[in-house]
Structure formats: structure tokens, C-alpha cells
Amino acid sequence: MRCTILVVAIAIAVTSSGHAVADDPVVWSVAGQQVLRLRAPYKSLTPEQRVEQLDERLTEMLSVAARPIGPADICLKVTSKETVSITINGKVLVTVSAADAAANNCSPRRLAEIWLANVRKTVPLLNPRENRGGA
Numbered sequence: 001m002r003c004t005i006l007v008v009a010i011a012i013a014v015t016s017s018g019h020a021v022a023d024d025p026v027v028w029s030v031a032g033q034q035v036l037r038l039r040a041p042y043k044s045l046t047p048e049q050r051v052e053q054l055d056e057r058l059t060e061m062l063s064v065a066a067r068p069i070g071p072a073d074i075c076l077k078v079t080s081k082e083t084v085s086i087t088i089n090g091k092v093l094v095t096v097s098a099a100d101a102a103a104n105n106c107s108p109r110r111l112a113e114i115w116l117a118n119v120r121k122t123v124p125l126l127n128p129r130e131n132r133g134g135a
């Protein structure tokens with residue numbers, strides 16, 4: 001009986017693509033605003049590790065940017081039918097996989113468009129601003 005319950009629980013936690021889906025999504029926030037929720041692993045990374053990677057990538061992108069990052073610098077790059085990446089100045093920030101899309105009941109392209117809109121709204125808030133008020 002216990003074995004049957006365990007098998008059913010595992011079956012419920014796995015999507016049709018065979019990737020485990022987290023019960024609770026892991027939220028990535030920027031400038032105090034929720035940008036996206038990760039529910040599925042990608043390659044060997046758990047959702048939690050993906051959020052850490054997002055923080056590292058964004059920090060690096062902001063530190064090497066020659067000018068402030070604007071919405072036009074943040075784009076979609078379709079890498080295959082099942083994956084779409086969001087890039088900043090040509091460098092990959094995050095990849096939306098088929099497992100991410102399945103966990104959100106939509107296509108990878110549609111989920112990427114939602115995430116793209118959120119990234120475009122929040123990342124420019126992190127740009128350094130000129131102090132016009134004086135010391």
C-alpha cells in the first residue's frame with residue numbers, strides 16, 4: 001500500500017516531459033518586485049539554483065554594461081521549438097524550457113513573452129542614477 005501511494009505521489013510531481021515540478025514555485029525578485037516564478041529544473045539546476053544563477057548573471061551584466069540597460073536591450077532569442085531565452089545585450093539571462101511552460105500551462109514562447117515583459121519593467125530600475133540634488 002505504501003509503495004502504491006509513493007508511486008502515485010511521484011507520478012503527480014512529474015510533468016509529461018519527465019521533469020520534476022516543484023510544489024511551490026521559487027520566486028525571482030528584482031528591485032523588490034516579483035519578476036518570475038520557476039517551477040521546473042533546467043538541465044542540472046534546481047529552481048533554487050536557477051534563481052541564484054539569475055542573480056549572478058544580472059549582477060555581472062549590470063557591472064559590465066557600458067551604459068544603462070533599457071527595455072530595448074532586453075530581448076527574446078528563440079533557440080528551438082522547446083526553448084526560448086531572454087537576453088540582455090546579447091547575453092542569456094534566463095532560458096524558458098518546455099518544462100517551465102508545461103508547469104505554467106502554456107507554450108515556451110508565451111511564457112517567455114510574459115517573463116520578458118516583467119524583466120523589461122524591473123531590470124532598468126537597477127541602473128545607477130545621476131544625483132541631481134547635490135551632496
